[in-house]
Amino acid sequence: MxxxxxxxxxxxxxxxxxxxxxxxxxxxxxxxxxxxxxxxxxxxxxxxxxxxxxxxxxxxxxxxxxxxxxxxxxxxxxxxxxxxxxxxxxxxxxxxxxxxxxxxxxxxxxxxxxxxxxxxxxxxxxxxxxxxxxxxxxxxxxDSEHSAILQCLAGTRTGDVRRLVLTASGGPFREMDPALLENVTPADALRHPTWAMGSKVTIDSATLANKALEVIEAHFLFGVPYERIEAVVHPQSIIHSMVEMVDGSVLAQMGFPTMELPVLYALGYPERLPYECRRFDPVAAGALTFEAVRTDRFPAFALGVEAGRAGGTAPAVFNAANEVAVAEFLAGRAPFGGIARAIADALARWPGGPVHQLDDVRQADAWARRAAHESLSRLAPC
The missing domain is CATH 3.40.50.720 (NAD(P)-binding Rossmann-like Domain)
Known part of the structure; x- marks a missing residue:
């Protein structure tokens, strides 16, 4: 045991x-x-x-x-x-x-x-x-996306992989005019269409900051360069991620949304353990659709991926500024659009630096939190 x-x-x-x-x-x-x-x-x-x-x-x-x-x-x-x-x-x-x-x-x-x-x-x-x-x-x-990739990679070699494709539900604002996003409320943003999560993660899903975090995470978990990691909006949240092989074959892991199965897979790995849950029914799942990620609607996604590409302490700055901005939005002290603006301002002002030890991350994190508070106090809503 x-x-x-x-x-x-x-x-x-x-x-x-x-x-x-x-x-x-x-x-x-x-x-x-x-x-x-x-x-x-x-x-x-x-x-x-x-x-x-x-x-x-x-x-x-x-x-x-x-x-x-x-x-x-x-x-x-x-x-x-x-x-x-x-x-x-x-x-x-x-x-x-x-x-x-x-x-x-x-x-x-x-x-x-x-x-x-x-x-x-x-x-x-x-x-x-x-x-x-x-x-x-x-x-x-x-994470369901990375668990899906791990399952798709079973029995493959690193050189067999051409591309990782992370899926995103698109959150509650997937079809909203970007010009209207400034005035959405925390209650609006917390109405996730497919997943039941904590408030911070749910807001990250509404901005797609979570998908940027997952792109960075996938880079480190699987050793795949950023240019071969993509994200696509999949509103039904049935396909949790896909892996394209060098021969053109694409493997996908599917199932109704639940976090219990990724947890089960991580605990029992590499063994698969029996589990009582909702069985997958392709007829009940219905049509599966995909859309490109619109960075005009989800600017936090583009900012996070760029921070990942920059490397060093930039991802820590992205994450810390986002945490502060999300907390301020949930408290009613910042507009929804202020989340991406605070992140962008912090990243633009951060001089950069490598990650050699934990203190490097702590210093970047502390600086970014101060910068985000400053940004939110002085940046007027667009």
Whole structure:
């Protein structure tokens, strides 16, 4: 039986991971669960799953308990969960750049990291790959798009691949006139047509910033250059990604939208485990359509891909500016269009630099957060 630590257990990915564990109690058990601030929700999960360790990273841990679970709080406690001696697998479902350090710690400790925190690779891709090599850890994607690519690549050689094609739903504004996007509300942006996700990821889907993050992530996960990674809008979210081979063959991984299957694949890899879920029905799926990504409607996508191509600390700046702008939009303090403008302003002013160590990422992240706040306070809506 394998022990599993779930970082971000109270979020949507954490819920999917726990659902997988419950279907395979003979194979997996929760040994550590963490949350950011949701103490009550975490306490309920602790009572159900009885992990050895429970961590709340941003507030004080509750006192007492039943004695079976040790409660801790703070950043160091989060790293302890990521390196717990009984954890064979660490599901990193944290949101944002805060997930990078636990990813590095888990890989350096030789863990399998089931990565749902795309920002780890976006902000610190070279560091993550180095940590896996140095510590003997294993990195497996949980994002549905990257899980799809991993499945399509099974049994192939690197030289067999011509192109990766990531699919995007297009979010709630796929057909909206770009001139009208400035005045959309957080409630409008949170109405995702096909996926149920946390608020930050849902807004990233509405701007397609998430797809730019996934392009960068794919570059590091699969060692494919940016010029051979593309994105296409696929509103039905049935095909999760495609791989084109050098002979022209195209492999696609399909299924109704659910995050439980990518989690299951990462936990059981390379074995496929049985799972009770909605069976795929091609007739029920209906017509599958594809559209080009319109950068006039989704400027954040183009900015993120360009940051990835620039390399070094530019992706960390893109990510940090986006995190700040999304938070300000959700709080009603910035317009929807301000997200892309804040990102563009931060990237234009950042002098650039390499990523040699974690401090390089931290400094770029801190600078970009300040820059984004400054931009949003002075940039008037278009």
């Amino acid at each position: 394998k022990g599993v630590a779930i970082l971000g257990a109270t979020g949507s990915i954490g819920a999917s991971a726990l659902a997988v564990l419950e279907q395979h109690p003979d194979r997996f058990r929760a040994v550590a669960l963490t949350a950011h601030r949701s103490v009550d929700a975490l306490q309920a999960l602790v009572l159900r799953h009885r992990p050895a360790l429970a961590v709340v990273s941003d507030v004080e841990a509750p006192h007492g308990g039943d004695g079976a679970t040790r409660w801790l709080s703070g950043r160091e406690a989060l790293l302890e969960a990521a390196t717990h001696p009984d954890a064979d697998i660490v599901v990193n479902a944290l949101v944002g750049a805060a997930g990078l350090e636990p990813t590095l710690a888990a890989l350096q400790a030789g863990k399998r990291v089931a990565l749902a925190n795309k920002e780890s690779l976006v902000c610190g891709g070279p560091l993550v790959l180095e940590a896996a090599r140095w510590g003997g850890g294993e990195l497996l994607p949980v």
